[in-house]
Amino acid sequence: MTGNYDQADYWSSDAAQKWVAQQAAMDTLLGPVLDSVLSYANLQTGNHVLDIGCGAGTSTLRASELVGDAGHATGLDISETLLAQAAVTQDAPNVTWLLADAQSHAFETGKFDAVISRFGVMFFADTTAAFSNITRSVNPGGTITMAAWASAADNPWFMIPAAASREILGPMAKTDRTLPGPFAFEDADRIIPMLEAARLQNVTCTTHQIALTGHGSAHDAAELCCIIGPADNALRHFEASLDQKRALRDEIAARFTTHETTRGLEIPASIHLYQALVK
Numbered sequence: 001m002t003g004n005y006d007q008a009d010y011w012s013s014d015a016a017q018k019w020v021a022q023q024a025a026m027d028t029l030l031g032p033v034l035d036s037v038l039s040y041a042n043l044q045t046g047n048h049v050l051d052i053g054c055g056a057g058t059s060t061l062r063a064s065e066l067v068g069d070a071g072h073a074t075g076l077d078i079s080e081t082l083l084a085q086a087a088v089t090q091d092a093p094n095v096t097w098l099l100a101d102a103q104s105h106a107f108e109t110g111k112f113d114a115v116i117s118r119f120g121v122m123f124f125a126d127t128t129a130a131f132s133n134i135t136r137s138v139n140p141g142g143t144i145t146m147a148a149w150a151s152a153a154d155n156p157w158f159m160i161p162a163a164a165s166r167e168i169l170g171p172m173a174k175t176d177r178t179l180p181g182p183f184a185f186e187d188a189d190r191i192i193p194m195l196e197a198a199r200l201q202n203v204t205c206t207t208h209q210i211a212l213t214g215h216g217s218a219h220d221a222a223e224l225c226c227i228i229g230p231a232d233n234a235l236r237h238f239e240a241s242l243d244q245k246r247a248l249r250d251e252i253a254a255r256f257t258t259h260e261t262t263r264g265l266e267i268p269a270s271i272h273l274y275q276a277l278v279k
């Protein structure tokens with residue numbers, strides 16, 4: 001399968017509604033990741049920027065502010081639901097929203113100076129084909145800067161809800177993390193050759209340890225985990241009762257308390273920042 005029809009369906013289903021409903025919480029949680037992407041991307045006044053898998057558009061609006069009125073930011077996403085939300089909440093005169101599959105969209109050649117993405121590039125059925133396609137839209141000398149989750153084992157935001165779900169609800173089939181999904185880019189040794197095959201140059205991957213903060217108490221964070229991520233998947237898979245859901249939420253909250261600090265809850269996270277040059 002080389003199309004992204006499954007992803008188009010998934011990101012326009014109730015998953016998208018959940019991202020819309022939790023947009024503020026997710027933006028707070030993932031704020032440090034966006035800061036890192038934008039710091040590495042080093043956008044300049046007047047740049048034309050493409051934001052891949054922009055979701056509800058926070059990163060696109062931030063990019064548009066950095067490039068100023070002389071520049072432009074295009075937020076591209078496969079989800080009609082998320083783009084509709086972006087258009088309502090993140091619009092600006094120098095922003096365009098583009099409903100498209102980044103892997104197959106017929107981009108105008110050399111339209112962009114920089115490509116950014118926060119967690120929007122791990123879902124392609126064919127990563128090399130997708131980046132070959134995206135690269136055509138970038139001027140020589142342009143850069144691609146994108147964040148992806150690093151090793152699952154180093155990301156308790158996923159591991160704790162997954163372990164708690166196993167304990168409370170039971171085991172689920174093991175997932176192949178090389179398939180489209182949040183951890184598809186965790187193995188840089190597997191991904192860098194795919195990007196090089198798309199004729200990207202000077203491809204680097206640096207791993208950053210950050211803290212996910214600002215989601216309130218361990219209990220609040222556990223609530224969010226029961227809406228988005230592995231615990232939500234397990235709750236739906238096992239058609240869990242309300243009592244099971246409460247038990248799972250409490251188990252996740254108990255496990256998160258190990259990450260409580262005097263500054264509040266700080267969940268460590270490991271992020272890959274991939275960067276490459278278009279020649």
Ligand SMILES: C[S@@+](CC[C@H](N)C(=O)[O-])C[C@H]1O[C@@H](n2cnc3c(N)ncnc32)[C@H](O)[C@@H]1O
Pocket residue numbers: 004007008011026030052053054055056057059076077078079082100101102103117118119120121123124
């Ligand atoms: C984890 S969300 C990240 C959203 C946003 N970048 C953020 O950080 O809030 C992944 C996004 O990638 C989008 N996506 C998945 N496959 C895509 C594709 N083939 N082309 C364009 N967007 C895609 C989804 O619709 C979703 O909005």
